[in-house]
Amino acid sequence: MKTLNNNSQELTLKKLKDLKLKANKIRQLIIESLFEAGSGHPGGSLGMADIFASLYFYVLNHNPKKPNWENRDRLVLSNGHICPAQYVAMALAGYFPLKELKTLRKVGSRLQGHPHRTTISGIETTSGPLGEGLSQAIGIALAGNLDKRNYYTYCLTSDGEHEEGNIWEAVMFAAKNKLNKLIQIIDRNYIQIDGNTENVMPLDSLEKKYEAFNWNVLRINGNNIEEVIEAIAKAKEEKDKPTIIIAKTILGKGVSFMENNPAWHGKAPNKEDAEKALEELRIEREKLT
Amino acid sequence: MLNPDLKLNTKLFDNNAESKPTRVGFGEALLELGEKNPNVVALCADLTESTCNHLFAKAYPDRFFQVGVAEQNLAAIAAGLGVSGKIPFISSYAVFSPGKSWETVRTTIVYNNANVKIAGHHAGIITGPDGVTHQATEDISSIRSWPGIKILVPCDSIEAKKATVKAGEIEGPVYLRFSREKTPIMTTDNTPFELNKIQIFWITKNPVATIFATGHMLYHALIAAKELEKEKINVLVANVSAIKPLDEKTIFSLAKKSKAFVSVEDHQVIGGLGSAIAESCAKNLPVPMEFVGLQDTFAESGTSSELIEKYKMGKNDIKTAVKKVIIRK
Numbered sequence: 001m002k003t004l005n006n007n008s009q010e011l012t013l014k015k016l017k018d019l020k021l022k023a024n025k026i027r028q029l030i031i032e033s034l035f036e037a038g039s040g041h042p043g044g045s046l047g048m049a050d051i052f053a054s055l056y057f058y059v060l061n062h063n064p065k066k067p068n069w070e071n072r073d074r075l076v077l078s079n080g081h082i083c084p085a086q087y088v089a090m091a092l093a094g095y096f097p098l099k100e101l102k103t104l105r106k107v108g109s110r111l112q113g114h115p116h117r118t119t120i121s122g123i124e125t126t127s128g129p130l131g132e133g134l135s136q137a138i139g140i141a142l143a144g145n146l147d148k149r150n151y152y153t154y155c156l157t158s159d160g161e162h163e164e165g166n167i168w169e170a171v172m173f174a175a176k177n178k179l180n181k182l183i184q185i186i187d188r189n190y191i192q193i194d195g196n197t198e199n200v201m202p203l204d205s206l207e208k209k210y211e212a213f214n215w216n217v218l219r220i221n222g223n224n225i226e227e228v229i230e231a232i233a234k235a236k237e238e239k240d241k242p243t244i245i246i247a248k249t250i251l252g253k254g255v256s257f258m259e260n261n262p263a264w265h266g267k268a269p270n271k272e273d274a275e276k277a278l279e280e281l282r283i284e285r286e287k288l289t
Numbered sequence: 290m291l292n293p294d295l296k297l298n299t300k301l302f303d304n305n306a307e308s309k310p311t312r313v314g315f316g317e318a319l320l321e322l323g324e325k326n327p328n329v330v331a332l333c334a335d336l337t338e339s340t341c342n343h344l345f346a347k348a349y350p351d352r353f354f355q356v357g358v359a360e361q362n363l364a365a366i367a368a369g370l371g372v373s374g375k376i377p378f379i380s381s382y383a384v385f386s387p388g389k390s391w392e393t394v395r396t397t398i399v400y401n402n403a404n405v406k407i408a409g410h411h412a413g414i415i416t417g418p419d420g421v422t423h424q425a426t427e428d429i430s431s432i433r434s435w436p437g438i439k440i441l442v443p444c445d446s447i448e449a450k451k452a453t454v455k456a457g458e459i460e461g462p463v464y465l466r467f468s469r470e471k472t473p474i475m476t477t478d479n480t481p482f483e484l485n486k487i488q489i490f491w492i493t494k495n496p497v498a499t500i501f502a503t504g505h506m507l508y509h510a511l512i513a514a515k516e517l518e519k520e521k522i523n524v525l526v527a528n529v530s531a532i533k534p535l536d537e538k539t540i541f542s543l544a545k546k547s548k549a550f551v552s553v554e555d556h557q558v559i560g561g562l563g564s565a566i567a568e569s570c571a572k573n574l575p576v577p578m579e580f581v582g583l584q585d586t587f588a589e590s591g592t593s594s595e596l597i598e599k600y601k602m603g604k605n606d607i608k609t610a611v612k613k614v615i616i617r618k
Contacts, residue, residue: 126396132397135362135397136366140369146352166361169356172359173356
């Protein structure tokens with residue numbers, strides 16, 4: 001296995017195993033939180049669990065005890081509906097107590113149905129309405145340049161939201177301004193609410209589109225933690241262009257009956273679904289340990 | 290008479306009274322803010338000169354961002370800057386920003402509580418010959434219900450400068466409304482500017498009504514008051530430079546004092562200044578009210594004075610509204 005350096009931390013076999021277990025734990029807590037909430041979006045949340053594990057437990061230069069630390073790397077979640085994955089990763093990282101996950105989507109909770117910046121430290125932007133995160137990430141990256149800070153701004157987007165014109169406005173601006181410390185990771189699972197993206201509104205080839213817009217383009221399996229970490233290391237070598245990592249993922253990854261099924265884009269599991277899902281994840285966890 | 294305490298422009302009724310577009314005051318203030326505070330940045334959507342961003346852009350090229358014709362991007366990039374310690378001013382025509390970008394501004398700036406100042410230019414029918422597509426006449430009504438937004442409508446170029454500087458000094462989202470055309474200068478550098486305070490520009494003993502005006506329409510209201518005085522109809526004229534938050538205390542005291550209101554605005558009468566005052570009035574002390582403004586219709590191309598006359602927003606229409614409202618007392 002390759003060894004990658006990040007923040008003087010080597011991706012050892014032990015660390016990789018730990019990250020896989022973290023991703024499994026994230027999936028388990030996503031199911032539990034959504035069951036508790038009674039509504040929400042499991043599909044994309046589960047599909048992005050490996051990327052959230054990689055970011056919060058390996059890639060990001062952050063300090064959960066000092067969420068407003070000025071030099072922290074910024075993570076902007078543009079497709080806010082998959083926030084259960086982010087909330088869970090944040091709780092596991094120590095931003096807030098794990099028991100608070102039970103309040104997701106409930107009245108009085110800091111964990112809004114779509115993430116809201118001012119209610120909880122560590123959430124960088126308010127999101128949910130699609131297509132707006134990349135522009136906000138650009139603003140954050142510009143501020144970093146003006147202040148001569150070295151942080152990276154990561155922006156997670158979905159493929160479906162690439163149908164929004166705002167995304168392409170942002171894509172042009174980021175390339176024009178050579179924002180090389182902006183790294184976008186797109187969740188390319190080919191599924192949106194009304195079905196397959198290529199039927200709703202064809203997006204392929206995203207690689208060619210982004211190359212034409214003068215971005216540094218990388219393509220990976222987004223459910224492979226090693227590939228995620230390797231791609232981010234490569235993105236950091238880029239000096240002139242913003243980077244997009246096109247991460248092919250499986251919607252609902254880790255729960256067999258949810259995988260690649262658009263019905264699970266925005267439906268919470270009932271008790272029986274949740275029990276079945278948690279059992280599958282338990283078996284997976286045993287295999288990992 | 291003009292309120293002497295406010296040190297207003299005493300030559301404002303002269304035929305050759307000075308006039309300037311309010312956007313010019315905005316441009317001067319932006320430059321001044323740029324000098325004072327390195328965190329002030331400006332973003333524009335391909336309208337740099339007509340929104341008077343050019344002075345800032347020239348002086349501080351590293352802090353000026355050209356986003357092209359892309360108003361959603363304009364708003365959301367500014368939101369990112371605003372949550373990162375910067376004080377962004379975004380400029381476009383109000384029809385496009387916050388018009389076209391309404392939801393983006395709502396989510397990423399207002400709900401997100403990003404420290405962004407939205408400069409809406411070419412407001413009102415006095416935008417003139419460009420026609421309805423470029424005349425913002427629903428900007429106030431479409432954003433007034435956003436929690437937390439502050440809405441400032443300066444009456445002239447001098448007040449525009451003061452309001453812009455103030456907007457840059459306070460934390461949180463602010464909407465500033467400017468017009469393209471030259472409009473009369475009513476205030477002076479010495480006129481006090483207090484945020485969210487209604488000022489009485491025209492005073493009289495025993496007023497029978499109060500005319501509330503916002504933006505450049507204040508001039509028409511002052512002329513109307515002056516002419517009504519000759520007909521022995523004494524009114525007060527109030528300058529409402531902040532539509533939100535509204536100075537409800539002053540409105541209440543004016544309701545007690547004059548017992549009849551007329552609102553005057555270069556905006557649809559639905560949801561704008563008049564509505565805001567009527568809401569406050571109905572809650573606290575209802576008095577009869579008349580509304581001068583665009584009467585639930587779109588205007589058209591024409592010169593500003595032709596349009597003001599055709600759409601019944603001039604001094605004679607204000608006088609008629611006053612006469613109508615005092616009969617209803």
